[in-house]
Amino acid sequence: MARRPLPSILSSRPALVRSRDLARSAADGASDVLHPVITIARGMRRQAAWTGDWWARTPKDRRGPALLLAAAGAVVVVMMPYGPLLAVAALAASAAWMGRDRTPAAAGPGEAETARLQSLYEALVPYLSDPADPAPLYTYDGSWAKAFGSYDFEAGRLVRLDLRYPAYFTDGEADSRTRVEQLLHAKAGRGREYRFDWNEEDNHLVLTALPPLPTDIVAQRFVTAPGETVLGFTDAEAVPRTVPVAGSGEQTRDAPPVVWRTGARSTEPHLLALGQPGTGTTSLLRSIALQSLVHGDVVIVDGSGTGEYACLTGRPGVLAVEDGLLGASATLEWATHETERRLIAVNRARQAGRPVDEDARRPLWILVDRPTALSQLALAEGRPDPQLLLDVPLRHGRTVNVAVAVADQLDATEALAPVVIAHTRARVVLGRLAPEHVEAVLGAAQRTTPAADAPPGRGYARLGTGPVLRLQVPATPDPYDDETTSPQREAVLSLLPGATPDPAPAPDPAPALLRKEAVIRTVADLG
Secondary structure: OOOOOOOHHHHOHHHHHHHHHHHHHHHHHHHHHOHHHHHHHHHHHHHHHHHHHHHHHOOHHHHHHHHHHHHHHHHHHHHOOOHHHHHHHHHHHHHHHHOOOOOOOOOOOOHHHHHHHHHHHHHHHHHHOOOOOOOOOOOOOOOHHHOEEEEEEEOOEEEEEEEEOOOOOOOOOHHHHHHHHHHHHHHHOOOOEEEEEEEOOOOEEEEEEEOOOOOOOEOOOOOOOOOEEEEEEOOOOOOOOOEEEEOOOOOEEEEOEEEEEOOOOOOOOOEEEEEOOOOOHHHHHHHHHHHHOOOOEEEEEEOOOOOOOHHHOOOOOEEEEEOOHHHHHHHHHHHHHHHHHHHHHHHHHHHHOOOOOHHHHOOEEEEEEOHHHHHHHHHHHOOOOHHHHHHHHHHHHHHHOEEEEEEEEHHHHHHOOHHHHHHOOEEEEEOOOOHHHHHHHHOOOOOEOOOOOOOOOEEEEEEOOOOOEEEEOOEOOOOOOOOOOHHHHHHHHHHOOOOOOOOOOOOOOHHHHHHHHHHHHHHHHHO
8 A cells, every 4th residue: 555645744854943943033032022021020029029028027916007008108109190100110110120130240260260379378378477476377277368469360370469478578688589489480370471569568569470572573763852762662561651663564553662861961871781692782782873873973883793783884874883903993082082072162162152063962872892802802912902992982971962882792791891881871681691690780680580582682671770671672683684584674774874865954964074084094093
């Protein structure tokens, strides 16, 4: 016997699925539309439950007066104009308020975060506790909640912690602080830099995880006033200003700079930069040279003799680029005479009551890279130390707008002349160094932990007696180096004087030509 086909409603599975989806969508839409009604109904149910509980708690001798008072109120409401309508509206509003979703939001740390905070608390017990304390803040069976005031986590990692410590903790001793900072660095997670803010008055310590400094900022024209030089960039909360910069993505953003000010009113007119090979001290001097050429003249002495400053040779405003012992000595001797000449010109102008001549007011930068290498050559040949020729520019250069910037390797610090160390109050140290080395160069301890990965140009800076700042020098490589990338090469070449036409009127080149001729004559006499 032939089988008859089943009805389509029983044999079509896709139709059942579509019907179920339609029903679910209709239910979701109805719940959205009827949400106010559902809320009011939930509130009325809660009001009825509260009324039943109140009636059950009311003594029997008070129920009669309560009903009489309620009836009198109802009569008053009915007799008022629009009374019943207002009563219904008030009842619906109160029901909507009581029927709202009051699910408490999750507060406090999660299980993993609680375990991390407790582990950190227990690790601090040996350092912040005393057996003689009758009510210790840190105990082995204690809880972190009474010691940690506030905390922040991002992606499961601690980024900020405010902790209290007992008043008897020796927070004024560097060794005690260092032990606690090393412990917090290890427990909070390595691979990041942390800043420690000690508040001795209130016995508080704030641990903050710092974001990495940007490394995509290349050499460019920075928005600065005459006499200001951008050494690099630091944390936003460390300096009170920002400058617009263009990163590798060609998008302009604001970045906090470390600004070195030179001139007659500067308190740190001279700079000393130290670092290991490959850490970016030469790039720092190259960046200073490109910024200085906008407003003044530059003299460069390259003690390494590797041609790192060949791109500046013969450029307008570059008076000399020397890398040999004789040429460097002659150039520095000319710089001494030029400083003396400017001092005499300034003194005569002040005595005569007239403005100082332009050639005596134009800023002059003396950039010296690896002077200890030249000193070693001079010692081998029996010649005077070229560093001694920096004595007059370092001592009296501030008055006549002469600034000196010296860069050398960290292991050659002992070979630096005492006059160089004594008069360079602006300090920069680059590379991944131990905290004691940073403190020896800058004269103050750093407030952050060492960086796990230090790219070229990464280090610390301190201007005079100011705070120690994290520093990232803008990328300013040698454009003639084969390993330089095309964007960085184009950025440096575009800043070289004479590379592009300058719309501003060019200054009179006569003083610069005269100074060049003086340098050439001095070299010829020494030769």
